[in-house]
Amino acid sequence: MKMTRQEAQVLTAAIRVQAHLLERSPTPAEVADLLRLSETAVRLQLNFLADLGAVILVDSAFATHVEVKDHLAVETLAEAEGPALSEDLREFDRRKQAEADRMAQLFDSGETAREQQEKLDRMGDELRKFKRQKPANPFGDDD
Numbered sequence: 001m002k003m004t005r006q007e008a009q010v011l012t013a014a015i016r017v018q019a020h021l022l023e024r025s026p027t028p029a030e031v032a033d034l035l036r037l038s039e040t041a042v043r044l045q046l047n048f049l050a051d052l053g054a055v056i057l058v059d060s061a062f063a064t065h066v067e068v069k070d071h072l073a074v075e076t077l078a079e080a081e082g083p084a085l086s087e088d089l090r091e092f093d094r095r096k097q098a099e100a101d102r103m104a105q106l107f108d109s110g111e112t113a114r115e116q117q118e119k120l121d122r123m124g125d126e127l128r129k130f131k132r133q134k135p136a137n138p139f140g141d142d143d
Contacts, residue, residue, distance in 0.1 A: 002078075003045060003048055003049070003077055004077060004078060004079065005074055005075065005077040005078065005079050006079075007045070008045075008049060008052075008054065008074035008077055009074055010035070011031070011035070011042070011045055011046070011049065011055075012049070012054060012055065012068050012071055012074060014031050014034050014035050015031055015055065015066055015067070015068050016068060017034060018030050018031055018034055019067070024065070025058065025065035025066060025067045026065065026066060027063050027064060027065055027066070028042050028043045028046055028057075028064060028066055029042075031046075031066060046066055049073075049074070052073050052074070052076070052077075053069060053070050053073045054068070054069060054070055054071065054073035054074050055067065055068055055069055056069040
């Protein structure tokens with residue numbers, strides 16, 4: 001995982017703000033709420049910062065709390081993302097949009113509905129044929 005210096009600074013600032021407001025170390029969920037991010041994304045970022053030595057995750061019997069350990073550790077991170085990452089993100093967005101367009105075209109064309117109706121018609125025909133067949137006499141007398 002990669003983080004920019006600015007993202008790390010925002011995250012450590014959020015930890016400090018929550019610690020001030022709550023008068024205790026915040027949980028990752030509380031930090032995520034303040035930043036309006038998903039808890040999973042914040043946990044991944046916190047684990048990255050813990051590996052970097054900037055924060056520490058304290059596990060207790062009831063919850064995990066986070067504390068700022070060394071705020072200067074985030075200064076080693078890159079200032080901003082490079083152009084290669086931006087290009088990769090644009091390519092990803094383009095592929096996702098193409099896939100969404102293809103799916104929309106598939107459902108808008110009515111082809112799926114037509115195929116489903118054909119399948120239902122075949123099943124109906126098979127059911128009518130099945131009903132018309134006379135079951136074999138178990139006693140061997142065919143009248």
